Amino acid sequence: MITRRKLIQTASALAAQAWLGRHTARAQAGSTTPTTTTPAASSISQNPAPSNPVIDSSVPLSANFHCEDAALQKAYDAAHALLRGNLMQLPGLEKPVLIEGAVYKGVWMECAPQEGLVYEFFTPGGDKNNIAQNNHDIFFALQRADGMMPCSVKPGGPGWAQIQMVIPIAATAWESYQRSRDAAFLQRAYTACARYDSWLMQYRNTRGTGLIEGFCTYDTGHDNSPRWAGLPRQCPNGNASNPPTAPGLPRLCPDLSASVYGGRLALAAMAKELGKKKEESQWKDQAEVIRGLIIKKLYDPETNSFYDLDPDNKFVKIRGDAMVRVLGEHVVDAVLFEEIYAAQIHNPKAFWPAYPLPSIALDDPAFVRPIPRNSWGGAAQALMALRAPRWMEHYGKPADLTYMMQQWISAITKAGGFYQQMDPLTGAFSVSDGSGYSPCALVLLDYVWRSHGVRPAAEDRIEWNCNALGSSQNYSAELQMKEGVARLERVGETSTLKLNGKTILQVTGECRVITDAIGNAKSLTGTRATVQMIGLGGRKKKYSAQPNVLTPV
Numbered sequence: 001m002i003t004r005r006k007l008i009q010t011a012s013a014l015a016a017q018a019w020l021g022r023h024t025a026r027a028q029a030g031s032t033t034p035t036t037t038t039p040a041a042s043s044i045s046q047n048p049a050p051s052n053p054v055i056d057s058s059v060p061l062s063a064n065f066h067c068e069d070a071a072l073q074k075a076y077d078a079a080h081a082l083l084r085g086n087l088m089q090l091p092g093l094e095k096p097v098l099i100e101g102a103v104y105k106g107v108w109m110e111c112a113p114q115e116g117l118v119y120e121f122f123t124p125g126g127d128k129n130n131i132a133q134n135n136h137d138i139f140f141a142l143q144r145a146d147g148m149m150p151c152s153v154k155p156g157g158p159g160w161a162q163i164q165m166v167i168p169i170a171a172t173a174w175e176s177y178q179r180s181r182d183a184a185f186l187q188r189a190y191t192a193c194a195r196y197d198s199w200l201m202q203y204r205n206t207r208g209t210g211l212i213e214g215f216c217t218y219d220t221g222h223d224n225s226p227r228w229a230g231l232p233r234q235c236p237n238g239n240a241s242n243p244p245t246a247p248g249l250p251r252l253c254p255d256l257s258a259s260v261y262g263g264r265l266a267l268a269a270m271a272k273e274l275g276k277k278k279e280e281s282q283w284k285d286q287a288e289v290i291r292g293l294i295i296k297k298l299y300d301p302e303t304n305s306f307y308d309l310d311p312d313n314k315f316v317k318i319r320g321d322a323m324v325r326v327l328g329e330h331v332v333d334a335v336l337f338e339e340i341y342a343a344q345i346h347n348p349k350a351f352w353p354a355y356p357l358p359s360i361a362l363d364d365p366a367f368v369r370p371i372p373r374n375s376w377g378g379a380a381q382a383l384m385a386l387r388a389p390r391w392m393e394h395y396g397k398p399a400d401l402t403y404m405m406q407q408w409i410s411a412i413t414k415a416g417g418f419y420q421q422m423d424p425l426t427g428a429f430s431v432s433d434g435s436g437y438s439p440c441a442l443v444l445l446d447y448v449w450r451s452h453g454v455r456p457a458a459e460d461r462i463e464w465n466c467n468a469l470g471s472s473q474n475y476s477a478e479l480q481m482k483e484g485v486a487r488l489e490r491v492g493e494t495s496t497l498k499l500n501g502k503t504i505l506q507v508t509g510e511c512r513v514i515t516d517a518i519g520n521a522k523s524l525t526g527t528r529a530t531v532q533m534i535g536l537g538g539r540k541k542k543y544s545a546q547p548n549v550l551t552p553v
Contacts (some may be wrong), residue, residue, distance in 0.1 A: 063122055065448055065476035075413045076448060079441035082418055083119060086438050087131065090153045093138040096377035098131050101438040105155030108220045109139055109382055110164045111439065113172040113365070118386065118442045120179070131175045133185055137270060139169060140192040146197030148240065149192070151426050157217065161234035162218035163204070165256065167387060168263030169193060190270040191264060200260060203241045206250060207311075212257045213250035214308065215243065220255055220322065225359070225376040226366035227308070227318050251316065254298040254306035255325035261290045262329035291331055304343035307393040319344065319361040321376060321384060327391045337395050346400065355411055356404045359385050371423055373432045379421035380408055382440040389450060398512060402467060402527040405447035412444045429551070451527075452460070453477035456485040456515055464488055464513040466495035467527055483517045508535035511545040525550045 004154065067073050088102040097107055098116050099373060116135025123131065131489070139149045142158045150158035173189035204213045215235050217228035230475050238240040244250055264287035271280035298306050300315060306323040307315040312456040323344065329335065345351045350361040360367045360378040368377030392401040411419070411427035413533060417435030424426060449455060450465060454477055457463040462481070466488065469475050478487040484500040495507040497519070506517030509532045524534055526545035534543040545553060 006405065044303060046481070047070075062124065062326075062480040063449065063453070064478045065453060065475065067452075067469055067474075068473045069413075069470055072409070072413050072448075072473075076445060079444045080122065083438060083445075084123070084442045086436070090138060092142040092153055093134060093158050095137070096129055096131065097134045097138055098438055099440075101418075102436040103433045104437075106152050107135060107138060108152045108164055108167060108221070109149060110151075110166040111290070113139070113169050113176075113384075114167050114386065115438055115442055117172050117176055118446050120176075122445050129186055130180070133180065136169060136189065137185075140188050143192050143195065147195035148238040148242070149196050152241065153165065160443045161238040161242055162216055163240050163256070164218055164221050165259045166221060166383075167328065167390070168259045168266060170263035170270070171265035171329075174266040177270075177273075186270060186273060190267065190274060193267055193270075196288065197260065197263060197267065204250075204256070206243055207252065209252060209297070210290060211252040211297065211455075212260050212290075214253040214256055215240070215250050222321065222359075222376040223324070223374050223386065224368070224372060225318075225320065226318055226368060227316065227322065227376075250311070252298060252309040253322065254294055254308070255322040257290055257294050257298070258326045258329040258331050261287050261331055264290070294326065294331055295336075304340045318366045319358045319364045321357075321365075321381075324357060324384065324391075325387075327395070330341055330391065330394050334395065334416060341395070342461060352425045353423060355380050355407050355424045355427045357388065359384060362424065363537075370422070371430060373430055374420065374431075374513050379425070379430065380445050381421050382419075382437060385443045386439050386446065389446070396550075397548055398525055399527050399529060402451050403529065405451045406467075408443055409447050409451070412440060418444070449477065452488075452490070454479045454481075455489050456481060460517045461522065462486055462515050462517065462519075464495070464497050464507070464515065466490065466507045466513060467510045468495075470494075505537050506535075507537075508547065509533060521553050523550050523552050 010421040021373050039404050042316050043233055052433055065076060074218065082101070083098065086099050086100055086446065087096045089096050090106060093238045094440065097105055097112065100111065103217070112135045115134040120132040138153055142153065148160065149162040150160060151162050158478055170189065170193035173193065177186045193441065200212055205211070206213060216231045217225070217231060223229060225279065228392070232244065232246055233340065234335070236245060264283045268280045268283035268287065269281055294306070298309055302309060303317070303319070305319050306326045307317055308322065314521050317351060323340070326332070333342065339365050345357070349363045351357050353362055358367070358380050360374045371379050382492070385404070389401060392398070401448060407427065411422055411429070412425070415429045415430065417430055418437045418440035419429040419435060420433060451467050452465055452469055452475055453467070455463040462483070469490070474491045475490045478485060487498040489496045493508055496503055497505040497507065497515070499514070499519045504515065505513070505521055507513055510528050511534050512521045512527050513521060521536060524545055526532060526547045526549055529547055532545040535544045536543065543551060545551065
């Protein structure tokens, strides 16, 4: 007897097969460029493509994603269109760069190099412009004779009024080189970043502590943050070399110092690649010195937080993004990280509300409400979201990251545009500055692939993220890799993993699977808050996927 339940299951299976067949045929036919349509006023807004587009949208993308969720697919395609529209040429480099977008018509050193690096994953195979390198080279090309790099470059030229550094440009340059193996770029990056480190120690170590000093609000890019309340936004006379004259300055800053630590580790790696063994050792030693100073002088064990230290050697006790940035450069070891993570980051009352991560802890009295525009006084910033995988993966928190990613994907899809910041409690974006913000578009693309796609992994391995999309929405993700075409197809509860058209594994349940280059399963990791029972292919054994735990298979 055929039951009503059996009929529903059969109909669902046939619908899923039909959807998968349509998108498989589309990929095989080579029609892999995202389709974009002109949206209604209430839907995802897009920047118009330039009249002479930098990236040829007729060239198939290297990474292609398709899903049944119409709203998400529309947002995903709109993100691609927006980023293509945000490519432009700026003074100092005769090549296109990816700008910040929305009201920010330029590039800033705190974020542009990483944004170019993330965007590289999603550019067409025919892109010869190397946006990742360009978003570094524009700062290298404009470096002053004394070693300082511009904090920003806008259509009117470079800016010099603050240092504004977060993720070290040396670190993203090293990662870009590892992908391109461009020896000339490596040499440019090493020379420029070494000179910049010298400049920082000459002009931003006036107290002689060995830590990096903040002279003004914009040094850390924390606009409108209570961290810098009442202090100048920029350095005297628009020159970041000039020491501050305002009381309470300069401050020893944990995040600026962490950026130098991460930069020195990258410089050590570059020196090794360049055969400079003595310099490699020197950079490692200098990195360890500043790491020790950050923990010794700027960490408060009573609150499990990092703070600025004012000229009177008193902590500026505001718990905010400065602490998160220290984690971003992997300054602390695993033991100390877990203490900070439990007390602050993964605490729902502090940094882990419905939509992580706020720029100031929710339970800090300094949290600014109502949330104004461009506020690092509490709003959850797209830049923080874009940076989160750098440290959450390093410290082994893929399940928590997956939760955060899916919350951001949901919020961006509902927003109808790409904005700078949102309320960490509700997921509602601030829209006064308009759509068009590149970091938000990159968050959507990057998070979709980190939670539902295929990615290269270390040691020539492949990462397959087999997670449900919404209420078991079917999807496919296909990536052109050096090993060939890797494709993940999810229908219902089952993910099918393929290499060059051949099925290598079927995974039932939600987890991350790591395979070698030819498709042999090596491990799985729990990506949900609860334990998942995972089926792998025809194996009788079920595997227990513990949250954040890697299990050999």
